[in-house]
Amino acid sequence: MxxxxxxxxxxxxxxxxxxxxxxxxxxxxxxxxxxxxxxxxxxxxxxxxxxxxxxxxxxxxxxxxxxxxxxxxxxxxxxxxxxxxxxxxxxxxxxxxxxxxxxxxxxxxxxxxxxxxxxxxxxxxxxxxxxxxxxxxxxxxxxxxxxxxxxxxxxxxxxxxxxxxxxxxxxxxxxxxxxRPTTPDTAFDTAFDTDTAAAIAPRSLTGAITSADPAHGFKVVPFEQRLAALRAE
Missing domain, CATH: 3.40.50.360 (Flavodoxin domain)
Incomplete structure (x- = not known):
């Protein structure tokens, strides 16, 4: 350094x-x-x-x-x-x-x-x-x-x-x-669990929509794919 x-x-x-x-x-x-x-x-x-x-x-x-x-x-x-x-x-x-x-x-x-x-x-x-x-x-x-x-x-x-x-x-x-090099904030990472991800995921409304994935926290869904799924419903 x-x-x-x-x-x-x-x-x-x-x-x-x-x-x-x-x-x-x-x-x-x-x-x-x-x-x-x-x-x-x-x-x-x-x-x-x-x-x-x-x-x-x-x-x-x-x-x-x-x-x-x-x-x-x-x-x-x-x-x-x-x-x-x-x-x-x-x-x-x-x-x-x-x-x-x-x-x-x-x-x-x-x-x-x-x-x-x-x-x-x-x-x-x-x-x-x-x-x-x-x-x-x-x-x-x-x-x-x-x-x-x-x-x-x-x-x-x-x-x-x-x-x-x-x-x-x-x-x-x-x-x-x-x-100083930054280090991961493990306390934040632990607190930011999949329940938190699920709670905030529906708020993404433009571009790509994010949704909760129980295994990985977030899954990015292309906007066109999500729009097609909504139309099919």
């Missing part, structure tokens, strides 16, 4: 990278917890962190030439192969940074389809706290990623506050649960 982290901070160290690291730790902690509950070996390898500022010149070259240098190509491939993605940007002019956007402009339009994504942003004031909703979420929805419900914005005054820590924990938990 591969977790990839994209941090678009411009300085070193940066608050953007700090937020990315804390979101990563929260996600890995919950993945470990889920593995323990299911008696599995650890499914998560070390996360791969991409510092976009280190690729800035290569991103510009790729935008004008169409050919990515090897380090940038490797970063793009890593994002495309991710089972889960954390993407964090500083706020510039009330939106994501140009470098952050330029990096994701180079991602193939289908590469993130169905990939769980956790969004984060940092800024100097709480007035930009909705940037995750009006800028970041639409971008990744356009890329058909599965964006987790909780996005995390950290203003300068938020660091050290319990509210930020709770949001980070909640967001990391949501991403971990989205990354």
């Amino acid at each position: 591969k977790l990839v982290v994209v941090s678009a901070g411009l300085s070193s160290p940066s608050s953007t990278r700090l937020l990315a690291d804390r979101l990563t730790a929260a996600t890995l902690d919950h993945l470990d917890h889920l593995d323990h509950l299911d008696h599995l070996d650890h499914l998560n390898a070390d996360p791969e962190v991409i510092e976009v500022r280190e690729l800035a010149t290569q991103i510009a070259q790729h935008l004008v030439t169409g050919f990515p240098p090897a380090p940038l190509a490797a970063a793009l491939d890593a994002v495309a192969a991710a089972d889960g993605l954390i993407a964090v940007t500083p706020v510039f002019a009330a939106s994501y940074s140009g470098l952050f956007k330029s990096f994701f402009d180079l991602i193939d339009k289908d590469a993130l389809t169905g990939t769980p994504v956790l969004l984060g942003a940092t800024g100097g004031t709480a007035r930009h706290s909705l940037v995750t909703e009006h800028a970041l979420r639409p971008l990744f929805t356009h890329l058909r990623a599965l964006v987790v419900p909780t996005a995390v914005y950290a203003a300068s005054q938020d660091w050290g506050e319990q509210g930020l820590a709770r949001r980070i924990t909640r967001a990391g938990t949501e991403l971990a649960r989205s990354m």
